[in-house]
Amino acid sequence: MRAxxxxxxxxxxxxxxxxxxxxxxxxALREAIEVALTAKDDVIEVVIPPxxxxxxxxxxxxxxxxxxxxxxDGNCHMQVQLSDVDIGKFRAKHPELEQVSINxxx
Numbered sequence: 001m002r003a004x005x006x007x008x009x010x011x012x013x014x015x016x017x018x019x020x021x022x023x024x025x026x027x028a029l030r031e032a033i034e035v036a037l038t039a040k041d042d043v044i045e046v047v048i049p050p051x052x053x054x055x056x057x058x059x060x061x062x063x064x065x066x067x068x069x070x071x072x073d074g075n076c077h078m079q080v081q082l083s084d085v086d087i088g089k090f091r092a093k094h095p096e097l098e099q100v101s102i103n104x105x106x
Contacts, residue, residue, distance in 0.1 A: 016028055041064075042081070042101050043101070044079070044082060044099050046059070046078045046080065046099050047076070048075060048076040048077075048078065050074045050075070052094070053076065055097065056068075056076060056078070058090070058093075059082075062086045065078060066079040066080065
């Protein structure tokens with residue numbers, strides 16, 4: 001059975017062998033799923049003033065924070081990878097915040 005599964009996975013580059021007994025292959029499968037689910041996400045750059053720091057929590061919860069720094073002016077500068085749906089939600093909730101798409105999904 002394992003030999004048949006191994007041959008099948010060689011023919012299908014997106015196939016992943018996993019073991020229910022040992023858990024072998026589970027982490028590679030999880031990573032492949034994450035890559036597939038985020039392949040079309042965009043990265044936006046956002047400047048958040050101190051009075052709006054609750055927005056940081058939303059971005060951490062809904063996206064993958066790539067970078068985050070706080071300037072001398074107290075503003076938080078973030079680069080965040082978000083799905084199109086979450087970018088739409090973010091822009092609808094916070095149109096006043098400076099936002100720039102730095103790598104739109106192709």
